[in-house]
Amino acid sequence: MNKKKSILQSNVLYTIIAIIVGFLIGAIFLLVAGISPAVAYAKLLDSVFGKPKYMVWTLIYASPLIFTGLSVAFSFRTGVFNIGAEGQFVVGSLAACVIGILFKLPVWIHVPLCIIAAAAAGAVWSFLVGLLKVKRGIHEVLSFIMFNWIAFYLSNYVVNLTAIHKEGGGEATKDVQETARLLMPAGLRDVLGCSAANWGFFLAVIAAIIIWVIIEKTTLGYKLKAVGFNSSAALYGGINSDKSVLTALGISGALAGLGGAIHILGMSGRLSQFAGQEGFGFEGITVALIGASSPIGCIFAGIFYGAMKYGGSKLSIIKAPAEVVDIIMGCVILFIAISQIFKILLSKLTKKEVK
DSSP, X not given: OHHXXXXXXXXXXXXXXXXXXXXXXXXXXXXXXXXXXXXXXXXXXXXXXXXXHHHHHHHHHHHHHHHHHHHHHHHHHTTOOOTTHHHHHHHHHHHHHHHXXXXXXXXXXXXXXXXXXHHHHHHHHHHHHHHHHHHHOOOHHHHHHHHHHHHHHHHHHHHTSTTTBOTTSOSBBOXXXXXXXXXXXXXXXXXXXXXXXXXHHHHHHHHHXXXXXXXXXXXXXXXXXXXXXXXXXXXXXXXXXXXXXXXXXXXXXXXXXXXXHHIIIIIISSOBOOSSOOOHHHHHHHHHHHTTTOHHHHHHHXXXXXXXXXXXXXXXXXXXXXXXXXXXXXXHHHHHHTHHHHHHHHHHHHHHHHO
């Protein structure tokens, strides 16, 4: 009975159900659009698993999503809602890009410097919101929304500075120095058939493992989780809740900033002027929810979302709307969000069976 109860209460079970329901609802929309779901989903799968280079591209797309997912998941576990991962991602990518353009250093110094600058920028951006929360009582959600837009316009301003802007026109920065890139060796990229193959995914996995160790195996993680569960009880137990909030937001922001660095140094190589929010931070919320706020879960959730984004971009080949991916992911999140209701109902049913 206990085994049956643990299965019914498992986050993995409800996540799988939510994904299946999401695809079923996506199929309905495809039928309404006059497109065969079987053909569309077959193309989606082929675009991810058809060739080794497709799988490499999936991991490239997944890498920044894993970082922003970790950022949001870490804040969730510590009782803070980080809706500002988008802004932290932007300032992280901006810091990495500027350092990557302006400095000419050996690769073994240049890459770490860009990554550290990105993490520091994201951490400071998030820490400022934490200060507003603990010193002035301003709710972090409101501050994060405003900081997202400040980061947006700050990035566009810096992109157009003479020393940074691309020469000869174009709404983008110069390319970062080759010594700042996270690309794999040329020979390995040729073997994989992907010119943008980089080390970002491996760094994301390492980050996820480190965050898991911090949360589950350290005193710091215990304190942060205690504040997340009940800040009043934690304070009664001698834990400084304000300090814990600032620490949690700093680490969370650093992770999102790292996602920005991975995107710039690994994939794009430059920063473009934004016409709208890129969405990596908001997609990180989706990754965190699918991964049940688990660092290891965020790896698999990020790969899933990366596969959907890359595979979905190929649906136009069969004249299917790429927006179906957004419909599927939206439905997945909706059903994960309401899964708690089903858990409560099933828990009551199992208790009745025991009686």
